[in-house]
Amino acid sequence: MGLLDNESIPRRKMILFFVIDTSGSMVGSKIGSVNDAIENVLPMIGEISDENPDAEINVAALEFSTETRWLYDEPKGAKDFIWQKVEADGLTSLGEACEELNKKLSRSGGFMPTSSGSGYFAPAIILLSDGGPTDNFEGGLKVLQGNSWYKSAIKIAIAIGDDADKDVLKQFTGSSEAVITVHNIDALKKMIRIIAITSSQIGSKSTSATDATKQEQVIDKVNEAAADVAGAETAAAPAPAGTDSYDEWD
Amino acid sequence: MIELKIGESVSLTNGAQAKIIKELGRGGQGIVYLVEVNGQNMALKWYFNNMGDWFYRNLEDNVTKGAPSEAFLWPEYLTTKQKGTYGYIMKLRPQGYHEFGQYLLARAKFKSFEAMVNAAMKICEGFKALHLSGLSYQDLNDGNFFIHPDTGDVLICDNDNVAPEGVSSGILGKARYMAPEVVTGKAMPSKQTDRYSLSVVLFLLFYANHPLEGARVLACPCMTEKYEKQFYGSEPIFIYDKVNDKNRPVRGVHNNVLRRWNAFPAILRETFTQEFSSKCLSDPNKRKLERQWQNVIQQIRDMLVVCPECKDETFVEDANTPKCMCCGKPFNIAGTLQINDRKVLLTPNTKVYVDMDNKPDIQVINVPGDRYPIQLRNITTNNWVVETPSGKIRSVEPNMSMPVKAGLKVNLTGAIKGVII
């Protein structure tokens, strides 16, 4: 038992959170695309996790409609995360989702590693929503904003369609650049993939020598990639009017 | 040392008894108890050690003389000598006042610059009163002053070491507040050495850092008596000395003065730079008198107005181009009240102190919709007499107001006359 006991240095962990709006308006192609996209991106994230000596990426998924529900009661490794299709029905309790996130973004009773465990990176939170909150969003967000993990997390949101309340998403992520609006199924799927992969890649690296925060790096990369996705709209480059085409594809 | 028990009685020199109710606190010299004397709650300071006969007689003298002013929490009764020691009775300190030291550590904060300036004025007043009584401080330290954070009212306590000029009661005070000539042992405490202490207290009040503590002093990791004698006695150097920059304030340590030095009015900087220049440090006769300090404080109080944009307080040094030090926006002065050679600036919500008694006399108010939207309200208990440019005489009773209109002459309180320009 030497000084260097390889096995007792577990890799640092990073948790990727999917926070998914499963309210009634998501019914049909929207929720179908979300299920599809996430299911397909998980193995890719698993690969990133495997090839990355710096960190092990775990995934947790929270769906919110009238109530909130975690897919599993603890984060699972990205590689063996079995996606269970979520269904859409009900209201949009984003405030409650914020409070649930706050509970789990803690060491005791939450998902974050306790001190007896290994080192950890800031988590990444991806919020997907197509409408506006129907509960006390401000109250829930205020609680979440007091959480240190949330404060240092990478936060990105996808606004699905024009009815999405971009202002709310901007409040959640902290900047309008961190909100990408998608206007069709293809863009939705592509952006889920791009955002999940970019957050995983950047989030699981040891802090580099540059001064840009991980949040800034992710936002930059995502915005860059979004420019090439037809139907994806960033804060800097608003799309031409009337581009929602979900009905066309339904 | 024999501590007193609850319920125990201590006899006083005037024949009365003081009954111990409970301990209020303790310091380096003794314990302070809550006691009952003739049906009234008061405080008893009980010394750990026998302070000696000289000290006792001095206390007796002070009790007889009475307090120099109501700002002093003064010994009122003396106990008889008993159990190898003695003590004195004073009024209880009212709630809400914090020790000066707390402000220096940012554990207590002034509600406003107005309160800070009031405290400065009151402290000068206290020193003046003390000297008028022929007394001087022997052991000034930051436990002597209790200041109310909202009003700036000052209570001066721990007056047991106050003694006649030129006579030492045997206590050597903290070097930080002691005049250099006392630190080196060349002189005894006196009015002039007190004036040095006053300038230190004022500097600490405004800038929350000590005027002689900078890089040079901090080069020693541990203060010793030898260094104290050098840095506060034989070789004191002001942190912003014009010529010698060896003792400048230290980044990371002296944050307060680093931020405030250029933010507060130039007259303050100039006064302190002069007062702590090597000439004044070494010559007690060159030090400012209390009255002179009060003049300077009055000048900066005349410059203190409420910013009409952000409603915070700001000093206005150049009345031609007023700019708020908080929000940075330029604004307009509603008018100026000239009193002798003082130019008091007026903006809505500003309070004007016409004399030095720390009671505001004029409140500048907004009267929207009125022909004269900005007016001066009389918040004293006297009538003002106003003479209009055309010679008419009008009276402004307490709580009534007059317009800020150029040319109006106002007789505020007897001798003080002002004119709005």
Next chain:
Amino acid sequence: MNSIYSYCKGESHILSEKPCQDYAYAASSDTLSMAIVSDGHGGERYFRSDHGSHLLVDITKESVRSFVETIAEQKECIFEEQPFTQYIKKTATDSQVNSKAHKMLMWLFSSIISQWNVAIAKHAIENDLTEWELTHVEEKYRDEFLNKRNDPEATFEKTYGCTLMAYVQTPTYWFAFQIGDGKLVRMNIINEVLHCDQPVPWDSRCFLNKTTSICDSNALEEFRYCYQGDGIFPTAIFLGSDGLDDSYGDGEQLYNFYANLFKQIAKSGKEEAYNVLKRSLPKISKIASKDDMSVACVYDDSNLEHDFHTMCNYQRDLLQKEREKLLDVNSILGQKIDSYGSESTLDESAKINLLYARKDQEKVDKKWEKVYKKLKELDKEEDRFDKKLHPQKITKQVKKDKTKTLSDILKKK
């Protein structure tokens, strides 16, 4: 008392051709022992933090020496008979803040900050931008630096910014202070049992890659400390920069690492332990944090043989605790699996959860085996240690623990 220290460049710095920005020092004698670690900030703006940390450690060393000497000359020692006392500005009481010990410590920290400001300014003026800096540092930071050199009022704290941790021990008292991240671990042996903790209060502003620092404008207020003068001294103190706790976490894994280090010293002596440490740190950096690594330690070497066994018992306890946790988890999983009943009656979602539960049980089994192996290793190591020191003695018969796998344990039940 004895001491040991080592520091190395982090894997990420090797890759980006940056210097090692950590610096450490430790020394001990009968009258004074100390350990100091300083971690220079890694961001591009702080491109001379390697010099910053080096200068800071040297200044702290000398200042502490002077401080201790001066206290020894006073009639009354400020720490005399003081019980264990901690300070952090946020929760300080009035009486703490008025105590002589506090005022003198604050003065010491002020002096360190002041001297460091002077030293880095001198270094900045006397040392032009180097080849490396011209080619590796962003223009805007180089310009900021050059402009400051031309400004007599300018200060250079950001360019040289770093953290600081120190432990000081004399025959009558000890104290420790810290600004910024990194962990100071105390090991106490009470009634033959090892207790590990972190005596300096933590500052919640140090979180993930954010830290308080000597280059902050309110640096003095960010210093935190603890002291004790009532005759109780730690068995060992370990200072580790955040490269360590980013690798091991800041709890039992980290304490386990330091226990191993202590054991290494007991096993092979200080020289050899130093070599092992020196070889290991870069490897740990490569596998785990990638950051610069530094460790400084002051330890009581009067009872190494006995303490070795105490450390082993501590580690054994940790492993037993892990076993019990695994048993608990296994039992919960078992109940969960049973509750599902026959697989054919389940819907998709339940089937997936059942699958996960089974997978998790396998993981628990594997972990159990690993823990078993470690326990065996520990026994062997203790054996070897005893034999080496006392070759003549008959070794105790070690009761064979046959509970190699979980199923063995369950069989017993």
